[in-house]
Amino acid sequence: MEINFYEQVFEIARLVPKGRVTSYGAIAKALGAQGSARLVGYAMSNSHAVHPKVPAHRVVNSSGLLTGKFHFSPPERMQQLLEKEGITVENDKVKDFKKIFWNPLDEL
DNA sequence: GGATTGACGTGTC
């Protein structure tokens, strides 16, 4: 297959609308790899190397916690980007996560 | 090709 698992993850991540967030598990589920949320996170580690920009900052864990913020150039970048999109981040976790949560399955 | 590694998730203690 020409399309790697990574690209599929990136594709979903790029579909996340501004001001919304999603979870690794949700993306994994959308790819049919439900339960393998680790693969999504693992793939996101490559998000810095893909051509179209991937809003990795809009992807958090099921708790809305910014687990991967330390992977950004400056870890604070992730929260800044989220706040810039109207998302309130407190204590490294998204506020009203359930409200701004964007379900890929809903788009697909 | 076996072993290790994760930006995770859910369940228990």
Next chain:
DNA sequence: AGACACGCCAATC
């Protein structure tokens, strides 16, 4: 509420 354990699965070493 916080900490710990196990499971899943592809990519990398």
